[in-house]
Amino acid sequence: MSLMRLAYASEATFEAKPVEKGVEPHVARILMTSRKNNAKDQLVGGLYYGNDRFFQYLEGEEDAVRRTYDRILKDDRHRNIVTLIEEPLKSRTFSNWSMKYVPLSRDVRAFLDDQGLESFDPAAFTSEQCEKMIELVRNSSQEQNLVNRDGSESVGDAPQVLSSGMKTGLIVAGVVLVGALVIGGTML
């Protein structure tokens, strides 16, 4: 079994819907399918979307990477696909993200500034810039936006499970509210 890694750049064909928070709906659907399929195929990687452009990095068993890339190449939600990296890999370099999503983040803006690039155009990246992007995706500490099975998004970075601190806070807030209502009621 041999491992390989692959990175490509492409342009979105859809018109991005403005979203105040969370993931653009087309991208949310792509992420949902990717996470389902990639987890099954033990593929890991990251997807960056910004400026109507995609940058995706995939690594895993060669067969699985190639099969997935064949499907991606046929997808009409993007065009002008440019393969940036396609090579064997000695060992896996990513944690267990089936498809980590990186929106336009401060890290990436800083990277573009650092490189003297005005806009995000991954098709024009040098190989060094590609490696830096992969590093950014790998190290991204962004909270992952949650994508539901129906393709809708759980808004923003809202935690799915409340932390114990938040639970305690909510209970205290509830007790204070009930107390205020009782006091208010007795004063009427």
Ligand code: FAD
């Ligand atoms: P299906 O069951 O065929 O489709 C799943 C969902 O996607 C359905 O809701 C379907 O309506 C919708 N869909 C599929 N094709 C289109 C289309 N052309 N236009 C609109 N909606 C569509 N797939 C992966 O498995 N792994 C990846 O890492 C991955 N990355 C991608 C990155 C980009 C930038 C894009 C554009 C696509 C990516 N895809 C990825 C999706 C891939 O191109 C295929 O659509 C998908 O792999 C098909 O898988 P499926 O047969 O399980 O899904």
